[in-house]
Amino acid sequence: MNDYSLLSRDVSAAAARIERWIHRTPVVTSNYFDRISRSHCYFKCENLQKVGAFKFRGACNAVFSIPDSEIQNGVIAHSSGNHAQALALAAQFRGVRAFIVMPDNAPKVKQAAARDYGATITFCASNLAARETTQAEIIENTGAIEIHPYDNLHIICGQGTSARELLAERPDLDCLIAPVGGGGLLAGTALAAFAHSKHIKVFGAEPINADDAARSLAAGKIIPSVNPNTIADGLLTSLGHYNFSIIQDLVEGILTVGEEAITEVMKMFWQRTKLIIEPSAATAVAALLNYPDHFANKKVGVIISGGNVDLEQLPWQ
Amino acid sequence: MNDYSLLSRDVSAAAARIERWIHRTPVVTSNYFDRISRSHCYFKCENLQKVGAFKFRGACNAVFSIPDSEIQNGVIAHSSGNHAQALALAAQFRGVRAFIVMPDNAPKVKQAAARDYGATITFCASNLAARETTQAEIIENTGAIEIHPYDNLHIICGQGTSARELLAERPDLDCLIAPVGGGGLLAGTALAAFAHSKHIKVFGAEPINADDAARSLAAGKIIPSVNPNTIADGLLTSLGHYNFSIIQDLVEGILTVGEEAITEVMKMFWQRTKLIIEPSAATAVAALLNYPDHFANKKVGVIISGGNVDLEQLPWQ
Numbered sequence: 263m264n265d266y267s268l269l270s271r272d273v274s275a276a277a278a279r280i281e282r283w284i285h286r287t288p289v290v291t292s293n294y295f296d297r298i299s300r301s302h303c304y305f306k307c308e309n310l311q312k313v314g315a316f317k318f319r320g321a322c323n324a325v326f327s328i329p330d331s332e333i334q335n336g337v338i339a340h341s342s343g344n345h346a347q348a349l350a351l352a353a354q355f356r357g358v359r360a361f362i363v364m365p366d367n368a369p370k371v372k373q374a375a376a377r378d379y380g381a382t383i384t385f386c387a388s389n390l391a392a393r394e395t396t397q398a399e400i401i402e403n404t405g406a407i408e409i410h411p412y413d414n415l416h417i418i419c420g421q422g423t424s425a426r427e428l429l430a431e432r433p434d435l436d437c438l439i440a441p442v443g444g445g446g447l448l449a450g451t452a453l454a455a456f457a458h459s460k461h462i463k464v465f466g467a468e469p470i471n472a473d474d475a476a477r478s479l480a481a482g483k484i485i486p487s488v489n490p491n492t493i494a495d496g497l498l499t500s501l502g503h504y505n506f507s508i509i510q511d512l513v514e515g516i517l518t519v520g521e522e523a524i525t526e527v528m529k530m531f532w533q534r535t536k537l538i539i540e541p542s543a544a545t546a547v548a549a550l551l552n553y554p555d556h557f558a559n560k561k562v563g564v565i566i567s568g569g570n571v572d573l574e575q576l577p578w579q
Numbered sequence: 580m581n582d583y584s585l586l587s588r589d590v591s592a593a594a595a596r597i598e599r600w601i602h603r604t605p606v607v608t609s610n611y612f613d614r615i616s617r618s619h620c621y622f623k624c625e626n627l628q629k630v631g632a633f634k635f636r637g638a639c640n641a642v643f644s645i646p647d648s649e650i651q652n653g654v655i656a657h658s659s660g661n662h663a664q665a666l667a668l669a670a671q672f673r674g675v676r677a678f679i680v681m682p683d684n685a686p687k688v689k690q691a692a693a694r695d696y697g698a699t700i701t702f703c704a705s706n707l708a709a710r711e712t713t714q715a716e717i718i719e720n721t722g723a724i725e726i727h728p729y730d731n732l733h734i735i736c737g738q739g740t741s742a743r744e745l746l747a748e749r750p751d752l753d754c755l756i757a758p759v760g761g762g763g764l765l766a767g768t769a770l771a772a773f774a775h776s777k778h779i780k781v782f783g784a785e786p787i788n789a790d791d792a793a794r795s796l797a798a799g800k801i802i803p804s805v806n807p808n809t810i811a812d813g814l815l816t817s818l819g820h821y822n823f824s825i826i827q828d829l830v831e832g833i834l835t836v837g838e839e840a841i842t843e844v845m846k847m848f849w850q851r852t853k854l855i856i857e858p859s860a861a862t863a864v865a866a867l868l869n870y871p872d873h874f875a876n877k878k879v880g881v882i883i884s885g886g887n888v889d890l891e892q893l894p895w896q
Contacts, residue, residue: 288605309853310852310853314853529890532855532890533890535627536626536627536631536854536855536856536886537853537854537855538849538853538854538855539853569853573846573849573850573893573895574895574896576890576893578890578891579891579896
C-alpha cells in the first residue's frame with residue numbers, strides 16, 4: 263500500500279484553493295430514510311453544487327492548480343456530461359478558454375449548457391477514437407491543456423473536498439458511500455476519509471449493469487466495462503488508473519445495486535426530500551438501503567453526486 | 580382599515596409556539612433567476628417544511644393554541660390536501676386524535692399520507708354538502724374541534740411565520756410574493772410584513788383560471804370561483820372571510836398568471852435549483868417573472884408554498 267499521508271493533504275490544499283469558487287453544499291437529513299435504513303444518514307448535496315454536480319469541485323481544483331504561465335492557451339476535455347460544463351465554468355472563472363469536444367449526437371441541452379458557460383465546442387463522431395483524434399488536433403493547434411475528467415490527481419483531490427466538508431460538519435461518521443464510475447469521486451472521498459480518521463469505512467456504489475469497479479477490485483487489475491447499460495449515465499465509464507490504485511488501497515468494498523432499485527430509490531428520494539437527484543446519486547442511496555449489514559445503527563454519510571436529469575424522460579415513466 | 584398592530588403580533592406569538600415542532604426552512608438564491616427576473620430573489624422553501632408544505636405551520640399553531648382542557652377529544656377537518664396531513668401530524672405531536680373527512684375519490688397516496696401520520700379517516704361523497712354533513716356528525720359523536728384550513732386566525736398567523744423567518748434573515752426586502760387560494764398564506768404573509776415594516780409591498784399570485792382573489796379585491800366583496808380549472812391544485816379554493824378582510828387592507832395587489840407560464844416556470848425551477856416545487860409555488864415564481872414593472876431591481880422574497888406533486892403525472896408531459 264502506498265503512503266497516503268501526503269496525497270490526502272492535497273485534499274485540504276484543494277479545499278482552500280477552490281473555496282471561493284464553489285458552493286459549500288448543505289448536508290440534509292431525513293427521518294424517513296433514517297427509519298427505512300435503520301441508520302443515521304447524512305446526505306451531502308452536490309446536486310446543489312454549481313453546474314448541478316460534484317464535478318465542479320475537481321474541475322476548479324485542476325484549473326486553478328495550473329500556473330498562470332502555462333494556462334494561457336486554455337484547457338480542453340472531451341465530454342458530453344457534467345465534466346464539460348464544470349470545466350467550462352471553472353475556465354470562465356479563471357479567465358481562460360475552455361475547448362470541449364462533444365459527440366455530434368450529444369443532447370442539445372448539454373451543448374447549450376457548456377456554451378452558456380463560454381466553452382468553445384467542437385463536434386466529432388460518437389466514438390472514442392474520433393474524440394481523441396479531435397482533441398489531439400485542437401491541442402496541437404491551440405496549446406490547450408488537457409484536463410481528464412477523472413484520471414487526474416487534481417481532479418481526484420478536488421472531488422474529495424465534498425467528503426472533507428461533510429466530515430468537518432459530522433466528524434463522527436462511521437461510513438461514507440459514494441457512487442463510482444471513473445472513480446474520481448470515490449478515490450477523493452477515500453482520501454478525505456483517510457486524512458480525517460483511519461476508522462471510517464468508505465464504500466463505492468455501482469450499478470450491477472456497470473460493475474467494472476467491483477470486478478476490477480476482485481481481479482486485482484482494471485477490467486473495463488464493455489457496453490454497460492444502466493440508467494445511471496454518470497457511471498458508465500470504467501475506472502481510471504490513479505483511481506483504481508487509491509480505491510484498491512483505501513476503499514472497504516464496492517456495493518452493487520440493480521436498475522429497479524436505482525429507479526425506485528430515486529423516486530422515493532424526490533418524494534420525501536423534494537430534492538432532485540440523478541440516477542448516479544440514487545445508486546449510492548440504494549446501496550445504503552440494500553446493505554443493512556454494513557450500515558444498520560451506523561452514522562453514514564452519502565455523497566449525493568448530482569441532480570442533472572432530463573425532466574422529459576424520467577426513469578419511472 | 581382595521582388596526583393590525585395586535586393581530587400582527589400574533590404572528591410572533593405563533594412563531595414562538597411552533598418553533599420546536601417545525602423546520603426553520605432555508606432561503607435559497609439563484610443567479611439564474613436573479614438574471615431573468617432582473618431582481619434579487621430570495622426563495623423561502625416551505626417545500627422543505629414537514630409534510631412538504633407551509634400548511635404545517637398553521638396547523639401546528641392552531642392545534643397548540645387550544646387549551647389542554649378543550650382539545651382532549653381531538654381535532655377535525657375535511658380536506659384531501661396538505662391541510663389533512665398537516666393537521667394529522669400536528670395532532671400527533673400534541674398527543675390527540677385527528678379526524679379527517681376525505682372524499683372517497685381522494686388519491687390513494689394522500690389517504691396513505693394522512694393515515695401514516697395517525698389520522699382517523701372517514702370517507703364521504705365528493706361534494707361540499709357531504710363533507711360538511713359527515714364532519715358535523717363526527718363532531719356530534721366525538722366532540723372534536725374543527726380546524727378550518729384557512730378561514731381561522733390561528734391558521735393565518737401560523738402561515739405568517741414563514742415570511743417572518745424570511746424577514747428575520749433578509750430584513751431589507753422590498754416586496755413579498757405568496758400564492759393565494761383560500762388566503763391563509765397570503766394574509767399571514769401580509770401580517771408578518773406589517774409587523775416588520777410598513778414599506779414592504781406584499782403581492783398575491785393567482786392562476787388566471789382561478790382568479791377569485793383578483794376579482795374579489797376589484798369588486799370589494801368575496802366573489803367565489805365557480806369550477807376553477809388550474810394545475811395549481813392548492814389554489815382552487817376561494818378566499819375566506821378573515822382572509823379577504825386582511826388581504827383587502829394589507830396587500831398591494833393580486834398578480835394573475837396563465838397555465839402555460841405556471842408549467843414552464845415550474846420545470847425551469849426544478850432544472851435550475853434541483854428543488855421540487857408544486858404548481859401553486861410555481862405560480863408565485865411566475866408572477867415574479869411576468870411582472871417586471873413591480874419587481875425589477877428590487878429585493879423580492881417569494882414564499883415557495885410546497886413541493887407535493889404526483890411524480891407520475893407532471894404537467895409538462
